[in-house]
Structures are given as C-alpha cells and as structure tokens.
Amino acid sequence: MAVYALTGFSLVSLLSFGYLSWDWMKPSLVADVAMDPMEKSPPPPFARPPHIIFILTDDQGYHDVGYHGSDIQTPTLDRLAAEGVKLENYYIQPICTPSRSQLITGRYQIHTGLQHSIIRPRQPNCLPLDQVTLPQKLQEAGYSTHMVGKWHLGFYKKECLPTRRGFDTFLGSLTGNVDYYTYDNCDGPGVCGYDLHEGEDVAWDQSGKYSTFLYAQRVSKILASHSPKEPIFIYVAFQAVHTPLQSPKEYIYRYRSMGNVARRKYAAMVTCMDEAVKNITWALKKYGYYDNSVIVFSTDNGGQTFSGGSNWPLRGRKGTYWEGGVRGIGFVHSPLIKHKRRTSWALVHITDWYPTLVSLARGNLSNVPGLDGYNVWPAISEGKESPRTEILHNIDPLYNHAKYGSLEDGFGIWNTAVQASIRVGEWKLLTGDPGYSDWIPPQTLTNFPGSWWNLERLTDGLRKSVWLFNITADPYERYDLSDQRPDVVRTLLMRLVHYNRTAIPVRYPAENPRAHPDFNGGAWGPWASEDDVEEWEGIGEPLKSRNKKKKCKICKLRSFFRKLNTRLMSNRI
Numbered sequence: 001m002a003v004y005a006l007t008g009f010s011l012v013s014l015l016s017f018g019y020l021s022w023d024w025m026k027p028s029l030v031a032d033v034a035m036d037p038m039e040k041s042p043p044p045p046f047a048r049p050p051h052i053i054f055i056l057t058d059d060q061g062y063h064d065v066g067y068h069g070s071d072i073q074t075p076t077l078d079r080l081a082a083e084g085v086k087l088e089n090y091y092i093q094p095i096c097t098p099s100r101s102q103l104i105t106g107r108y109q110i111h112t113g114l115q116h117s118i119i120r121p122r123q124p125n126c127l128p129l130d131q132v133t134l135p136q137k138l139q140e141a142g143y144s145t146h147m148v149g150k151w152h153l154g155f156y157k158k159e160c161l162p163t164r165r166g167f168d169t170f171l172g173s174l175t176g177n178v179d180y181y182t183y184d185n186c187d188g189p190g191v192c193g194y195d196l197h198e199g200e201d202v203a204w205d206q207s208g209k210y211s212t213f214l215y216a217q218r219v220s221k222i223l224a225s226h227s228p229k230e231p232i233f234i235y236v237a238f239q240a241v242h243t244p245l246q247s248p249k250e251y252i253y254r255y256r257s258m259g260n261v262a263r264r265k266y267a268a269m270v271t272c273m274d275e276a277v278k279n280i281t282w283a284l285k286k287y288g289y290y291d292n293s294v295i296v297f298s299t300d301n302g303g304q305t306f307s308g309g310s311n312w313p314l315r316g317r318k319g320t321y322w323e324g325g326v327r328g329i330g331f332v333h334s335p336l337i338k339h340k341r342r343t344s345w346a347l348v349h350i351t352d353w354y355p356t357l358v359s360l361a362r363g364n365l366s367n368v369p370g371l372d373g374y375n376v377w378p379a380i381s382e383g384k385e386s387p388r389t390e391i392l393h394n395i396d397p398l399y400n401h402a403k404y405g406s407l408e409d410g411f412g413i414w415n416t417a418v419q420a421s422i423r424v425g426e427w428k429l430l431t432g433d434p435g436y437s438d439w440i441p442p443q444t445l446t447n448f449p450g451s452w453w454n455l456e457r458l459t460d461g462l463r464k465s466v467w468l469f470n471i472t473a474d475p476y477e478r479y480d481l482s483d484q485r486p487d488v489v490r491t492l493l494m495r496l497v498h499y500n501r502t503a504i505p506v507r508y509p510a511e512n513p514r515a516h517p518d519f520n521g522g523a524w525g526p527w528a529s530e531d532d533v534e535e536w537e538g539i540g541e542p543l544k545s546r547n548k549k550k551k552c553k554i555c556k557l558r559s560f561f562r563k564l565n566t567r568l569m570s571n572r573i
Contacts, residue, residue: 002524026062049141049231049361050336051293053219054353056103057273057329058096058150058242059318061303061443063310064270065329070310071442072267073254076278077331080295085380086343091391091423092301094318094325094435096152096176099300099350100237104153104165105131106354106373113507117399119154121175121187121524122511127165132368132385134354135166138233141363144168148215149237152176156515157528159432160502163199171198171218173211173239175524179248180211180239186522193517196522197283202523210248211239212269216276220283222520228288231361235278240273243307247272263442266308294334294360296353301325310442315477320435321393322422323477337381346379346386347423356380384413393421393501398506402432405465414493416465422492422499426472429482429492431465439476451539468492 057377066072066078067086093099097118098109104127110114112128119125127133135145148166154160155174162170173195176183183206206214219234232390237371251268258264277297284290302325303309304318316322330348351373359375372392378384395418405417410431414420468482468489481490481558515527519545 007504018211041300046336046360049143051152051228051231051234051289052138052143052286052296052357052360053284054103054233054235054296054357055277055280055298056237057147057297057299058237058239059304059307059309060241060270060273060299060329061305061309061311061317062299062314062324062327062329063312064093064241064303066268068329071258072270074270074274076274076281077297080277080281080297080333081331082333082341082443084295084340085337087330087332087346087348087380088343089301089386090298090328090330090348091326091393092299092328092330094301094320096150096242096300100151100153100374101127102351103298103353104133104135104351105154106134106351106368106371107131108372108394108499109374110392110395110503111370113504115394115503116396116506116508118176119152120511121185122513122515123154123192124509124512124515124528125507126156126160128507129159134231134357136369137166137168137354137358137363137365137368138231138361141231141358142363143231143233143360144226145233145235146170147235147237148172148218148222148482149235150176150239150242151237152324155524155526156512158200158526161200161526166489167235169199169222171196171203172215172237173197173204174531177242177244178211178239179244183207183211191516193520193522193524200363202521202525210246210272212272212276215239219280221289222357223283223289226287228292229390230287233357233361238273238276240276241266241269241309243304245308260308262308263310264308291335294332294336294357296330296332296357298330298353299328302327305440306507312441313439315439316437317440318438321430322434322437323471323475325435325515326393326421326437329444332380339383342383344380344383346376346384347388348376348386348474349373349388352376353387365540382476385449390422390424390495392496393423395496395503396418396432398508402465404463405432409465410493411490413490413497414431420496422469422495424492424495426470427488427492428469428471428477429489429496429498430467431493433465434467445492447483472536479523561567 064072066074067081084352095104095118097114101109101112101114105112112131137143143165147162150170151172151174157165174197175185175195180196183194186192196206213237219236222234245262245265247265247268251272253409254264255264255267275329284293297451302311302318311317311324314324314327315325318325355365355371355373355375356377360377374387376386379386399419401417405415407415409416416431421430466482467480467487469477470484517524520527
C-alpha cells in the first residue's frame with residue numbers, strides 16, 4: 001500500500017517539497033586550493049612507484065553505498081572513502097564495455113570504434129589491437145600486472161585476451177555476465193557455455209565457488225606471492241553486482257526485513273562485495289603493500305533499477321545518458337594522498353585514470369598521443385583544480401534515431417535525432433533519445449503501478465530531441481533550459497560537431513554462429529581461426545571472411561541468430 005500511496009504524488013511534487021533539495025555544492029565541500037591552468041603537474045614525490053589496486057564494480061547504483069545515504073551496509077567502502085578522497089563529480093559510461101574500454105585506453109569510445117552498445121559474446125569484435133593499454137604502459141614502467149574478474153572487451157581471437165593486452169595473469173570471465181557459482185552464461189536460448197578462465201585456459205576446476213569470494217581470494221594470493229619491493233598493478237573487476245541476483249544465504253538474511261525481493265538480494269550482493277574489498281585491504285596491510293599503495297574504487301555504470309539497483313535521487317538508470325546512468329561512485333584511498341578525509345568536486349572521467357595512473361607509475365605518456373584523459377592526481381591529492389573542463393559522454397550514430405529530431409532543430413549543424421550527450425563546464429546537453437528518464441525512489445524499485453511509468457514516459461516530452469541542463473545548479477535534471485538558452489545549445493552542438501569529426505567508424509559486426517560454445521568444448525572462448533582474413537566493409541557491418549565455403553554452410557543459422565538477437569537485444573545489455 002505504501003508504494004501505491006507514493007505514486008499519488010507527482011515526481012515534480014516530491015522534488016519541489018525538498019525531498020531532493022540537499023546542496024551538492026556546499027562551500028565546505030569545494031576544494032579550496034586552485035591551480036593555475038598553465039601549471040604543469042610535478043612528478044609524484046614518492047620514494048618509489050606505488051602499488052596500484054583498481055577496483056571496479058558492476059551495475060552498482062549511485063545510491064547504493066552507505067555514504068550516499070543508502071539502506072545497504074557498506075562499512076568498508078564508507079571507511080575507505082572517508083579516510084581518502086570522495087569523488088562527487090565523477091563520470092563513467094552508461095553500460096559495461098564502454099566504461100571498461102575507456103578505462104583501459106584513456107580514450108573516448110568514438111576513438112576506439114566502440115561507441116555503440118556492448119561487445120556481445122558472438123561478435124567478432126574486441127578492443128582494437130592497435131591501442132596501447134593501461135596495463136601495457138604499466139608493464140613498460142616495471143610493474144607486475146594482474147587482472148581478476150570481468151573482461152567484457154572481446155575474445156573472438158586469442159590476440160584479444162587479457163593476457164595478450166598487458167596482463168601477466170588473468171582469472172575471470174570473458175563475457176558480460178555469468179552465474180556466480182556455475183559460471184555458465186547463456187547468450188540466448190540454447191546458446192550457453194562455461195565462462196571462467198585462468199590465463200588462456202578454461203578454469204573448469206573453479207566451478208561452484210562464489211565469484212566475489214573467489215576473486216578476492218585470488219587477489220590475496222597474488223599479493224602473498226609477490227614482493228612489496230616491486231611495484232604491482234591489480235585490476236579487480238568484480239562481477240558483482242550485475243545480474244543474476246545471487247548471494248550466499250547468510251548475507252540475504254541480514255536484509256530479511258526488506259519487502260522488495262530484488263532489492264533484498266541486491267543489497268546482500270553489495271554487502272558481500274564490501275567484505276571482499278575489506279579482505280583485499282587487509283591483505284595489502286598483511287603483506288606489506290599498504291603504506292605505498294593507491295586504491296581506486298569505481299562503478300562501471302548506473303544501477304539497473306529493475307534488478308534492485310538505485311540511483312536515487314538522480315534521474316535515469318543504467319543504459320541512459322541521464323545522470324543516473326553516467327554519474328558514478330568513485331573514491332581514492334591512499335596513505336600517499338596529501339590532503340585526505342575530504343570530498344572533491346573536481347570534474348573527473350573514467351578516461352582520466354589512464355594518464356593519472358601511468359604518471360603515478362612514472363611511466364612514459366609521450367608515445368601515446370591523442371589521449372582523452374587527463375592526469376587528475378594533483379586535483380585528487382592536493383585539491384587543485386581539475387584540468388578537465390568537459391566530457392563527451394558519447395555520440396552513437398547507430399542507436400535508434402529520435403522520431404522528432406532533425407538537422408533543423410540542431411541549427412543546421414547537428415541532427416538532433418542522433419543519440420549524443422556532452423558536458424561542458426556546468427552545462428549538459430543531450431540529443432536524440434537519452435533513454436528512460438524517470439526518477440525512482442528505492443522503495444518503488446519493483447511492483448509499482450504501470451500507470452506511473454506510463455505517465456513519466458508521456459510527460460517527459462517524447463516530441464523532444466534536445467535537452468539542456470545546468471548540472472551544477474540542477475544535478476537532478478529537473479529543469480530543461482534548451483528553450484531559454486539557445487545560445488548555449490548551439491555552443492554545445494558545435495562541440496559535438498568537433499568531436500564527431502574525430503570519430504572513427506563504429507565497430508559493431510554481426511554475430512557469428514561459429515562462436516557457439518558447443519563448437520569450443522562447451523566454453524566461451526576464442527573461436528576465429530588463425531588463417532581468417534577479416535576486413536571491415538562499413539559502419540555496423542560484419543567482419544567477413546574470405547573462406548566463403550565455411551560461411552555459406554552456416555548462412556541460414558546466422559540469419560536465425562540475427563533475428564533472435566534483435567528480439568533479445570534490449571534484455572541482454
């Protein structure tokens with residue numbers, strides 16, 4: 001009954017009554033040390049390169065951490081963030097592959113060809129092999145590099161695997177989501193396979209172990225076998241808290257009072273992940289790494305509200321360019337930070353970790369031109385001004401064009417039917433279809449009336465294709481200023497035009513039935529033969545092999561899978 005009663009209010013009323021009126025720009029939270037924009041960042045004054053632990057969680061909502069007022073218990077994350085620097089103007093991408101690709105390359109997805117959707121298990125696609133990755137740069141700087149967890153950057157041939165892209169060791173999954181215990185992943189009816197790998201081999205013997213615990217235990221094992229005198233980089237990409245919603249029973253029991261079943265299971269998974277982070281931090285201290293370590297914590301995208309996640313009080317959810325899809329949880333914890341125990345409002349994007357971490361490692365960035373990221377360590381450690389002033393959230397030419405967008409609406413310089421979003425200073429512009437645009441309080445995550453959902457979709461302006469918000473003053477995206485400030489709209493559209501001129505063609509090939517796990521011993525893994533010669537024939541077109549006979553034998557099956565993929569696509573992101 002409480003849920004139904006809540007729907008009697010309009011969301012505008014909820015917001016107007018002050019439920020969401022807390023001030024994001026309190027003077028006490030703003031960095032008080034400014035940096036000359038022309039000042040060059042000095043090298044880090046560390047005695048030796050720091051150990052770097054990068055923790056990435058999957059589908060954790062903005063609201064789903066204790067220090068954001070959540071009903072979910074995250075004591076470890078709360079403590080680490082409180083003792084470090086909370087990043088409250090931190091941005092990620094709205095879905096998995098784009099965030100991971102930008103972390104690993106330091107480049108916007110328009111510069112890697114991955115600007116549309118995710119890399120799907122049966123696509124002959126992966127992170128472009130000409131990109132020098134973050135772990136490769138750290139290897140050059142003398143680091144031992146290890147990855148534990150979810151890859152999701154393609155695996156159709158061995159050259160795409162983590163161990164070929166800069167990691168000395170790898171334990172984890174290659175696809176986007178697997179069962180937390182059995183490590184099975186179904187990419188449609190009957191297209192199922194095992195997905196847990198140790199290096200380049202299938203880790204059949206690890207089945208049955210809960211992935212969050214398994215990954216934390218592997219990190220501890222790596223630390224125990226390595227010398228703290230030698231720099232190490234560990235990328236921990238937890239599967240948690242992506243669906244399926246699975247957790248050990250003892251964690252679910254803690255949230256037995258939650259009436260929302262999905263939220264209850266999701267909360268258990270978050271708390272379990274929090275304890276895994278605690279164990280990793282403990283291992284850093286036990287084996288002598290902690291005093292010279294930098295721990296970075298980040299989410300990969302907004303929470304999926306229909307799978308227990310919450311981005312409240314932000315607008316939107318995973319898969320959208322509203323703040324709920326792209327504003328992430330982020331913090332840095334390190335004894336090496338000069339000004340600790342504070343909140344930073346410096347503008348930071350996930351691409352910034354590449355130059356920041358390579359710089360901390362005293363690596364060489366001069367041979368990696370064209371990075372979209374910035375070294376933000378001075379902003380994090382010393383409270384200096386961020387060198388970043390704008391963020392291209394994305395330009396996706398393949399996403400369904402907005403019905404009411406046009407070149408005319410874009411002042412003759414931009415087709416507003418194209419899905420795109422950009423942040424410049426305090427302004428944020430969205431064009432095309434940004435995705436579901438509702439605000440969902442945590443208590444209404446499931447079983448709320450369909451009429452409220454329909455109302456939100458109808459009252460959000462389906463005939464629109466341009467939105468403009470002052471994000472600094474209006475972080476919840478309540479007040480569209482596109483009609484009042486056409487001058488700002490035009491300026492930001494020009495920035496989109498600028499970025500679009502630098503974009504490379506989209507890499508989004510058709511799925512290939514040869515990737516079926518049944519042809520690979522029952523497991524997901526590389527399937528393209530070594531003598532395959534592939535070339536791109538256009539935006540959104542498949543990679544085509546010269547082996548025509550093999551291709552013709554499976555053409556009917558390929559057509560079937562394409563049709564099936566179209567039906568299932570929205571449910572698999």
